[in-house]
Amino acid sequence: xxxxxxxxxxxxxxxxxxxxxxxxxxxxxxxxxxxxxxxxxxxxxxxxxxxxxxxxxxxxxxxxxxxxxxxxxxxxxxxxxxxxxxxxxxxxxxxxxxxxxxxxxxxxxxxxxxxxxxxxxxxxxxxxxxxxxxxxxxxxxxxxxxxxxxxxxxxxxxxxxxxxxxxxxxxxxxxxxxxxxxxxxxxxxxxxxxxxxxxxxxxxxxxxxxxxxxxxxxxxxxxxxxxxxxxxxxxxxxxxxxxxxxxxxxxxxxxxxxxxxxxxxxxxxxxxxxxxxxxxxxxxxxxxxxxxxxxxxxxxxxxxxxxxxxxxxxxxxxxxxxxxxxxxxxxxxxxxxxxxx
Amino acid sequence: xxxxxxxxxxxxxxxxxxxxxxxxxxxxxxxxxxxxxxxxxxxxxxxxxxxxxxxxxxxxxxxxxxxxxxxxxxxxxxxxxxxxxxxxxxxxxxxxxxxxxxxxxxxxxxxxxxxxxxxxxxxxxxxxxxxxxxxxxxxxxxxxxxxxxxxxxxxxxxxxxxxxxxxxxxxxxxxxxxxxxxxxxxxxxxxxxxxxxxxxxxxxxxxxxxxxxxxxxxxxxxxxxxxxxxxxxxxxxxxxxxxxxxxxxxxxxxxxxxxxxxxxxxxxxxxxxxxxxxxxxxxxxxxxxxxxxxxxxxxxxxxxxxxxxxxxxxxxxxxxxxxxxxxxxxxxxxxxxxxxxxxxxxxxxxxxxxxxxxxxxxxxxxxxxxxxxxxxx
Numbered sequence: 001x002x003x004x005x006x007x008x009x010x011x012x013x014x015x016x017x018x019x020x021x022x023x024x025x026x027x028x029x030x031x032x033x034x035x036x037x038x039x040x041x042x043x044x045x046x047x048x049x050x051x052x053x054x055x056x057x058x059x060x061x062x063x064x065x066x067x068x069x070x071x072x073x074x075x076x077x078x079x080x081x082x083x084x085x086x087x088x089x090x091x092x093x094x095x096x097x098x099x100x101x102x103x104x105x106x107x108x109x110x111x112x113x114x115x116x117x118x119x120x121x122x123x124x125x126x127x128x129x130x131x132x133x134x135x136x137x138x139x140x141x142x143x144x145x146x147x148x149x150x151x152x153x154x155x156x157x158x159x160x161x162x163x164x165x166x167x168x169x170x171x172x173x174x175x176x177x178x179x180x181x182x183x184x185x186x187x188x189x190x191x192x193x194x195x196x197x198x199x200x201x202x203x204x205x206x207x208x209x210x211x212x213x214x215x216x217x218x219x220x221x222x223x224x225x226x227x228x229x230x231x232x233x234x235x236x237x238x239x240x241x242x243x244x245x246x247x248x249x250x251x252x253x254x255x256x257x258x259x260x261x262x263x264x265x266x267x268x269x270x271x272x273x274x275x276x277x278x279x280x281x282x283x284x285x286x287x288x289x290x291x292x293x294x295x296x297x298x299x300x301x302x303x304x305x306x307x308x309x310x311x312x313x314x315x316x317x318x319x320x321x322x323x324x325x326x327x328x329x330x331x332x333x334x335x336x337x338x339x340x341x
Numbered sequence: 342x343x344x345x346x347x348x349x350x351x352x353x354x355x356x357x358x359x360x361x362x363x364x365x366x367x368x369x370x371x372x373x374x375x376x377x378x379x380x381x382x383x384x385x386x387x388x389x390x391x392x393x394x395x396x397x398x399x400x401x402x403x404x405x406x407x408x409x410x411x412x413x414x415x416x417x418x419x420x421x422x423x424x425x426x427x428x429x430x431x432x433x434x435x436x437x438x439x440x441x442x443x444x445x446x447x448x449x450x451x452x453x454x455x456x457x458x459x460x461x462x463x464x465x466x467x468x469x470x471x472x473x474x475x476x477x478x479x480x481x482x483x484x485x486x487x488x489x490x491x492x493x494x495x496x497x498x499x500x501x502x503x504x505x506x507x508x509x510x511x512x513x514x515x516x517x518x519x520x521x522x523x524x525x526x527x528x529x530x531x532x533x534x535x536x537x538x539x540x541x542x543x544x545x546x547x548x549x550x551x552x553x554x555x556x557x558x559x560x561x562x563x564x565x566x567x568x569x570x571x572x573x574x575x576x577x578x579x580x581x582x583x584x585x586x587x588x589x590x591x592x593x594x595x596x597x598x599x600x601x602x603x604x605x606x607x608x609x610x611x612x613x614x615x616x617x618x619x620x621x622x623x624x625x626x627x628x629x630x631x632x633x634x635x636x637x638x639x640x641x642x643x644x645x646x647x648x649x650x651x652x653x654x655x656x657x658x659x660x661x662x663x664x665x666x667x668x669x670x671x672x673x674x675x676x677x678x679x680x681x682x683x684x685x686x687x688x689x690x691x692x693x694x695x696x697x698x699x700x701x702x703x704x705x706x707x708x709x710x711x712x713x714x715x716x717x718x
Contacts, residue, residue, distance in 0.1 A: 192463070192464060192468060193464055257342050260342055260345075261342065264342075264345065266464070321391070321392050321393055322349065322351060323349055323351055323354055323392040323393070323394075323570050324351050324354055324355070324392075324393070324397060325392045325393015325394060325396050325397060326393045326396065327390060327391060327392075327393050327707070327708065328707045328708065330687075330707050333687040333688045334442065334451075337438035337439045337441060337442065337462070
């Protein structure tokens with residue numbers, strides 16, 4: 001398909017232009033047998049699913065981000081990895097995704113094609129297929145360039161049952177690496193800070209990592225990906241739902257120097273910055289070393305480490321500062337806003 | 342991280358705390374209550390809480406959190422003015438991030454934005470100027486807020502706009518000055534303070550001498566202090582040492598940044614653009630003479646107040662049951678306010694002290710839970 005020009009309302013009209021866009025660009029990029037059946041729905045054989053586990057995991061997420069493309073990824077890689085990760089942290093093996101596009105007229109076709117291509121690559125890397133989808137085009141101002149929704153299904157093997165309420169006193173808290181990279185990369189990519197920081201989004205699929213973790217410890221108590229709201233928000237959910245305290249040691253927290261520097265300048269807390277390739281696991285202390293070792297063998301877990309422990313308490317996240325004091329890491333009332341001075 | 346970690350070294354902190362503990366009883370002397378030290382600046386309050394410093398101090402010292410948080414002392418009527426300006430057709434209203442959530446009598450800037458006003462968060466007044474250049478058919482207003490720390494940058498931005506002949510840029514000036522605010526606290530009949538930690542970044546601009554009156558006229562020792570946790574501990578050590586040795590001086594702990602005479606270029610720009618207001622209202626503190634700042638007649642064209650012909654807003658008082666004023670003046674602790682953590686909390690802040698993370702109520706809201714938990718165990 002000729003990629004000169006932009007997407008117009010005609011591409012969403014249901015006519016020839018739309019068929020060209022869907023058949024010659026989207027379907028061709030995502031191609032796989034289920035999609036090629038060309039029906040209004042993907043028809044997934046049940047037997048294959050049943051063979052892999054005893055529960056179906058089903059999730060959906062919508063993706064909006066400014067700018068569309070940023071160091072380390074774009075809205076498309078987010079849309080694949082985000083939904084893959086939402087399935088994976090439930091213990092599920094992610095299998096099939098749907099994909100809905102809402103496009104603002106005027107989006108360059110070339111940009112759209114580039115995003116589709118990276119979605120295909122991300123799907124291949126995660127081992128999932130995009131089997132059904134939808135495309136709408138709205139007038140200028142009706143959306144901000146491109147919104148993507150993906151829903152995903154996966155199968156949970158029998159016996160895996162991590163839950164936010166599962167943390168027990170004595171458990172340890174593990175993350176798989178550097179915190180806050182995605183949030184910092186997006187802030188930086190918006191360009192209005194004029195900082196010369198070299199920060200890439202950590203956008204990555206976590207299903208291989210999770211599979212390796214469950215292989216050595218089927219009894220992972222809590223598991224979540226730390227996306228919006230960052231590590232602090234996930235741990236607050238664990239603490240509240242499990243009615244325990246999560247106690248973190250500041251010097252254990254893996255935060256890259258440029259991210260730390262940016263947070264210092266802006267008065268932000270990296271614990272609340274978004275991640276797109278980070279998970280938080282609460283595991284029994286007896287399994288901690290085995291889980292860590294398994295994680296560190298997978299690229300997404302090279303920098304995995306223990307950051308704290310679960311203690312008796314009434315649902316708080318407490319940070320023991322490197323300086324020698326203690327403070328509560330609460331949920332934020334709203335968006336983090338930079339300080340005046 | 343260089344230039345950061347060396348100011349957060351736990352071993353040095355321990356030594357300083359030991360020295361403070363040794364000197365504190367001598368410094369306290371015959372006082373029937375602990376030494377009352379006010380950290381004037383919200384930045385210092387933030388550091389105290391972020392590093393848990395208060396939990397490291399001896400019982401002879403009590404920190405009193407001052408009014409040095411620009412969004413905390415901003416009267417609701419001024420937020421209302423912001424909203425009025427933002428609602429004018431063609432206006433792009435630009436502001437620092439943390440001013441967006443401050444409640445007005447009717448709404449905050451964040452709510453005004455949701456209602457369709459073009460309110461944009463910027464990181465510097467120069468960003469607002471860039472928006473003005475890019476949008477010649479729109480009126481770009483920057484919400485100039487803060488103590489002397491932010492005044493040079495807003496003054497220089499205005500002068501730059503003037504040089505470029507930009508007609509669509511103006512400042513909504515709500516600057517306030519530190520020494521005048523400190524004088525208002527010192528003249529309060531309820532005052533129980535013994536000494537001050539003064540904000541280092543303010544002195545980076547104004548130097549050390551504007552505080553001379555604090556020691557000379559009011560006999561309160563004062564230490565100009567940096568913002569890292571070790572800065573604060575060292576300044577507290579310097580302060581208790583002054584008490585113990587019977588001295589009363591303006592000392593400069595932040596000498597690595599603060600020159601005795603301040604920032605001459607910055608002061609020149611401030612003097613060129615700004616003059617003191619006769620009266621200005623502070624939230625919780627009422628009217629303070631000579632503490633407010635306005636734009637000089639020469640630059641009236643860049644003054645949003647004149648440009649949009651704002652009526653002098655009627656004084657808006659906080660509801661009777663909110664004790665923001667007493668907390669700001671240091672005569673009441675946040676948790677003694679009847680609204681604290683009940684009707685007033687970070688999700689639904691009634692007073693500005695609950696809005697900014699530098700406000701003492703917001704800080705206590707988080708920290709208080711930790712203290713309570715410790716009491717229970």
